[in-house]
Amino acid sequence: MFSKNSPRSAATEVPDRFVIIFDSADPATPGIAAETREQQVPQLLTEQGYSISEYFPMLGIAVVTSKADQLDDFRQRCAGHQLPAEVVPELIYRILPDALAKDSFSDTGQFTWGLQAVGADLSSYTGKGINLAVLDTGFDANHPDFAGRNVTTKSLVDGEDAADSHGHGTHCIGTSCGPRTPEQGPGYGVASEANIFAGKVLGADGSGSDSNILAGINWALENKCQVISMSLGADVKTVHPPYVTAGRRALELGSLIVAAAGNNAQRSAGNPGFVGAPANSPYIMAVAAVDSKLAVADFSAQAISTEGGEVDIAGPGVDVYSSWPGSQRYNTISGTSMATPHVAGLAALLAESTGLRAQELWDKLVQEARSLSLPTTDVGAGLAQAPTSAES
Amino acid sequence: MSDSELPVYVITLAEGIEATGAVSELESHGLQVKRVLAALGQVIGQGSEQVATQLRGLDSVQSVDAQRTYRALDE
The missing domain is CATH 3.40.50.200 (Peptidase S8/S53 domain)
Known part of the structure; x- marks a missing residue:
């Protein structure tokens, strides 16, 4: 059992680590094309200097090490390609106290x-x-x-x-x-x-x-x-x-x-x-x-x-x-x-x-x-x- | 059998039947009403087994159950 919001065990952010979610912000048209996830996204990540060792093409999600200003630049590049990308900090999760x-x-x-x-x-x-x-x-x-x-x-x-x-x-x-x-x-x-x-x-x-x-x-x-x-x-x-x-x-x-x-x-x-x-x-x-x-x-x-x-x-x-x-x-x-x-x-x-x-x-x-x-x-x-x- | 030795029954009324209003009908069939439990739609009363049988046949009655005894559950 895991939680990031438990009052007994708040999640903590990992410094300079971010999760990038490549997905449409429009709930009426969720998802992005498989070809985009498999080819365009890893290419953009590589061009930005990010490792793609933690990119998961089936999910369209990457976890990267980055400074915040570098991420802003990356988001702008994605927007230029009409590629929606949401960025959130990576969190550390803990087993809830119940289990311990x-x-x-x-x-x-x-x-x-x-x-x-x-x-x-x-x-x-x-x-x-x-x-x-x-x-x-x-x-x-x-x-x-x-x-x-x-x-x-x-x-x-x-x-x-x-x-x-x-x-x-x-x-x-x-x-x-x-x-x-x-x-x-x-x-x-x-x-x-x-x-x-x-x-x-x-x-x-x-x-x-x-x-x-x-x-x-x-x-x-x-x-x-x-x-x-x-x-x-x-x-x-x-x-x-x-x-x-x-x-x-x-x-x-x-x-x-x-x-x-x-x-x-x-x-x-x-x-x-x-x-x-x-x-x-x-x-x-x-x-x-x-x-x-x-x-x-x-x-x-x-x-x-x-x-x-x-x-x-x-x-x-x-x-x-x-x-x-x-x-x-x-x-x-x-x-x-x-x-x-x-x-x-x-x-x-x-x-x-x-x-x-x-x-x-x-x-x-x-x-x-x-x-x-x-x-x-x-x-x-x-x-x-x-x-x-x-x-x- | 004296009145005090008659069995005690829990009469659960049918859905929508108001307990206070049902008392006179139950009494007319021989039940000696002891308690009216309006929130539960139940009436506690004493009567012979024949009375209980009669009550079970009424449209206003859902069930007639002989009273049980319970005890505190410490060891």
Whole structure:
């Protein structure tokens, strides 16, 4: 992968080296005659004192060593022969950093390994102005790391308030929306300025029904959440029709739902598992988990051949440090549950940086993912990545 | 079977059917409506299997699916 305009790797000009393109400037009549390219052009180059060792007659392109004033003279000579010639500096191209990127990470005092792996530690985007819903076990809204944040909570679980007595929800919200520079410990949140919508759809026992979850999606859509994160699932292969409709209607309303692919694999024992519901809806993005060496997690479910059974993308999901309710404040846990809020947070950054929504946002997430040397059935397009400062 | 033991169903309405407006028709076929999800075009309700069968025959209904349970996916 090469680029001359990458914000991470600008191209540099080579002194006194130029590329001359012999071509018509009129798009209605492109190209020049083969005879001209094969005979007249090399003759003119030679007469000007240029080497023709780097002239490519099939392309009508020459690379020459020259001073700028000599080139002006050459252009005038070409014009006298009605031969169009465009001159541009020769550029040095470099392999993009993605291809040279690290393939092993660890938590530091500054950032979790996950934030480093997805590039959130270097991104100037924070999800500001984006509404991000996390549908989970609730949220500890009194957690000191979230003081001053824009937080909306709602319980869709009968008989329970929106507080998180389980921990899972607060952890997922920490990863997707937590701080990058907390008062203590490493930064752990991807979209650190997103508006947080904490919908409680799983009870204190960590489980919940369609009734709660669909009500949570409906609530998030009513609140115009551009991204909805669901670190939940059931180990069933069949697609559950309500989530086909829910995923499609969310996209129609400008919202992207991301969901955990599932933890039903035990790869070390030869069991690759399968993407469960609701991540197997064709309109919901299924997220796999990788570890800090960017290997697929032992528990992370593999794609199945039914429509929607694909793994779409991967996120950091092993030994993930994030917020936790109460006096404990922090915890390190694993699961496709932990990979999903990384991707949700990254979707918020991309939504902020590009203005894209719904299916276009999905496509951009996939397009920008870092390719991994792993089967797409395990990690989809690869490891989701944060936009850099110059993303457009 | 008491009302609280009746199965819960997700009723997904046909394209273009407005959820709030469909409630009375669903109730007239015996569904006890629990939640109306207007943005999704879905209704959550309880009823017997016979009620579910009746609802599946309505032009305004796309699908009737028994409720499932999900769990947090940490290890």
